[in-house]
Each structure stands twice: as structure tokens, then as C-alpha cells.
Amino acid sequence: MSEAWIIDVARTPRSVGKQGKGALWEIHPQRLMSTVLKALAERNSLNTAEIDDVIISCNYQYLKQGQCIARMAALDAGYDIRSSGVAIDRFCGGGITSVNMAAASIMSGMEDLIVAGGVEMMSYQKEQGLLGPLDGWNLHLREMYPQINVGIAADVIATEEGYSRAALDAFAAESQRRSGVAMAENRFAKSLIPVYKDDGSLALANEEFPRPTTTAEKLAELAPVFANLMDLPYFDSGLTYRQMVQKRWPNLQLNHVHHAGNSSGVVDGAGAVVVASPAYAKAHGLKPRARIKAMANMGHAPEYILNAPVNAAKKVLAKAKMNLSDIDLFEINEAFAVVPMKFMRDLNVDHAKVNVNGGAIALGHPIGATGSMLIGTLLDELERQDKATGLVTMCAAGGMAPAIIIERM
16 A cells, blocks of 8 residues: 655635634635645646545535535636546544545555645635534434534533633633744744735735733633523524533533633634655655655544544554654644643643644634644644654544544655
8 A cells, every 4th residue: 555645735824704804704715725726736836637636625515615616626726627626524624534535545546646625714604594403403313412512512521521611711821822922933834825815915914813912811701602502492493502401411510611712713714735645756756745644533422522532543543553652743623622621631642742833722713624724734843843743633523533643754
């Protein structure tokens, strides 16, 4: 079986995901993705006629983000018509999965050059209308697994695991501090691609969402967000969110501890990774930056939604025949503060190795794009610190988590 090599990574900056406020909200999603695809092709002198596939993750595949955004974005980027495309959805985990699928295809020997990534215009959600519950109104499934709001699930986990509001806020403040250091030292510069409007004017060149001066004391002033949902109707089920929680956790005294400041930011963004076979890379003078050591997918109880990353990390380490001590750096998506905190505690991983440049609490989480962005952030940081191996994983709705281990070359 062949190896799969990472040739390059790139991404847009992330902007505030609100219509009329963020710098990117008027950019067409295909144009946002094509910005990254075009940049990767140009700076690596790729022959786009030889790109076997463009695999793009997008969670909300509706209207402007529908109609196979992978193919349309590739065409918009000026790729040769022979480079095909496919759009995938693994909720928040799709940006890792797109790269894993690319690697698997190359390692099998069936393909040689793939661009994989993701895009999400969170500011576009309001235009798409109500997306509905995770179970798609499947009442049989709902009786089996009452899948609630993801923020309420985060509060459930924090309550059961004993995480205090103060601890979660302290973690969130540290994420903001680290992102501020990273931006001040231009640690993201290698991968960042500026986004331009169709009239040629600059839309955004740097991260827009972080607030590096945020402190735990300031965060303590924010009211818990998800408590406000508890007595609202859960879609048209005839139940409230509180009653949905009681169906699964009848004796839980729920403590609401998450809010906008210790949860992932709502942003717009896109990112991608160029993956190639060794034979193709050598034949075309493409210099590899990393090899993909192992990939894995893992499921967990879907009603908890967020708890699969720990087991995904264990599974991908076993596939790579590695131990936690072999990993120099980790990127664990900060969907909510409790996710990376539980990961570090359960696996006894030092915070000094995790999300060293901040995470989605500070930088934002463009759902379908985040995974590929994290792979790029990890690779850039391994190079900056002259370290060898990193692991990326993230929770995804439905109680899932993909994972990947990369090794610098």
C-alpha cells in the first residue's frame, strides 16, 4: 500500500458569521472555496487536469452551498474540467473526513492527486431557513436516541463530569490569549489566503473573530445561553427541550455552564489540503511537507453528541501503532470548552501540547471547514517548532469523531 503525502495546506481567514457584520458574508460560498483551491494550484504549480478529485466538506448543503459545491468551486477556481468533485457531510467532522478520504483513495493506488477540504458560510444559515432536528423528524429514531441541542449536550457532559463554570471560562480565556500570541507572531501567515470581492477590493486578509484581551473575569459576566432553550418547544414534538433531556437523563440536575464566550465562534471560512501519492509527487517535483500516518472514525452515544474524540484518538493511535507519548502536538476542536478539557483529562494530555495557537472558541468554527483548517494549523506549527508528529480529532453531531495523525517529512 502506498503512502499519502501532504504537499500543501491553505485556508481563508475566518470572519464573523453574521449577515451585515462579517467581512465575508456577501462572498458566494463557491467563491470562498475557490479562493483556496486557486491559491493551492498556483503556488504548487499543479496541473489541474491531473487532479483526480476535489473532495469538499460542507454541513449545510442548501441553495448557494448545495449543488455539489466541490465541483462548482473547482470550476470557479479555473480548474480543468477533467478534475472531478464531490461534496460530503459528516457535520463538524467533515473537514477531517475529506482529507482522510483523499488519503485512503491515494493509499489504495486508485488515485494520485486530490485536493480535499471544506467550506462553511455560517452567516448564510438564516437564508436557508429551519434545518430541523438532527433526527430529521424520525420519531422511531428519536425514541431510541433523543438527540438534543448540541449546547445542551455540552452542559450535560459538563454536569456529569463535574466541570465548573470557572474552569471552563479559564480554558476559554486561555484560548483567546493563545490566539492573540499566534496572530501577533504571524504564526498563521504561511497558510492564510486573502479573500477579495468580485470588484477586486480586499474583503479580508486576517482573522476577524478573536478577542485576545478576553479574561476569565469578563467571561464570568456572561449568562449561560442554553438555559434559555429548556422550556421552548423541541420543534413540533409536543415536548420541550427540558422534557427531551429528562427522557434520557431523568435524574440529572443540569448545570448550565456554557455560553457564547466558552463555546465555538460562529464564523465563515474555507480551507483545503493537497494530497498526493509519492510516485506522482516525485515525478512532478512536488515537495511533501508531511505523510499521513493513520486515519480513523469513531462513534459514541449519539445523544451526548460530543464524546467521541477520546475513543477516536485511541483508535487512530492503535492504527498507527503509536502511543500518546509519540504525539508532539494535538488539535482538538473547541466546539465547547468541555470537549478539549475532557479529552486532556481522560487521556492525561498536557495542555501545553493541545491547541497551542488557540482554538475555535477564539478563532471560530466554520463547521464543514474546520477539520481541514486544523490539519493545516497543526502542520504549520509542527514546522515552526521543529517537531515531528501531530494528531487532529473533533466531535461531530450524531456522536461521531474522525481522527488523523500526520508526520512531518
